[in-house]
Amino acid sequence: MQFDLRKFIVSGTKPYAAEFQCDLSAKDFAGARIEQPVTARFEAVPDGEEIRMTLRANALVHGECARCLDPVEREETVQAEWTVRERDLDDPDFDLPLNEKGHLDVDEWLCQEFMFQIPTVLLCSADCPGLCPRCGKKMAECTCPPAEAEAEPADARLAILKSLLN
Template sequence: MLLDIKKIFGTYDEPVTAALELDLSEEDFPGYTVPGTVEARITATLQGRMLEIALDITADVAFACARCLEERTRRFHVIKTYCVREADLSDPDAELSFTPDGKLDVRELAYTELVLEVPTVLLCSDDCAGLCPVCGNRKPCSCRHETSGSVDERLSILKQLLND
């Protein structure tokens, strides 16, 4: 969906609001997917010579836990506000990127905000113990965690320090 910012500046009489369902399932996200629709709401309100654009996104993110590799889904809610001047429509260094005819791609903006807001390391829980290096099962497990035969001899001095 393209929001015509140039038109809003030219003919503004009340806030412009749009509720959207975006399909970002085919997009390339770093380490996760967004399998369902993303609910987005965008509102543009002119305040003097400044247009305030509010973006509200809710998305379910599917990922494998970085510690135990268990598949999980977590909901993320992102709220961002941008202030745009009419001069920003033609400024290549503006915070938001507009088309040459002054439109804002809401789908692209939602994608960008999700990439920026979703953490790069996702865990199933904050206290996830991860996988056992011996048996490969989720911790806690019942195997012994002695690594006496597998310690690199160059690092053996560090083990002695721990024992002292």
């Protein structure tokens, strides 16, 4: 969705609200994806010389656990607020995606907000034990013998050294 922010700042008198669908399925959020179209709500409220804008959305994020590589699904909520004045539109450091006509790209803004919101490391659970470093299976499925075997150096040369020390 595009919003003519310059025009609204100059001549907007009444609050504006819109619900829109946004397809973010082609975007990559640090390895995670938002597969379903997202329903977002955008509002712009004139307040003296300023415009208060809010953007809200929920999305189901699909990724994989950084430890055990299992699929992870989690709900993320974006709730962003921004106050803007006319002079901000000509500020080269203005952070929102604006084109040269002063149109705000609300889809792109939503995408940026999800970028901030979605953790770069997803876990299936906070205490996921991950994969066994020896067999590569999940810890729950691993049948490796317990630590004992590990105390024996795997490298034959180290084993000789160890026997000399004994």
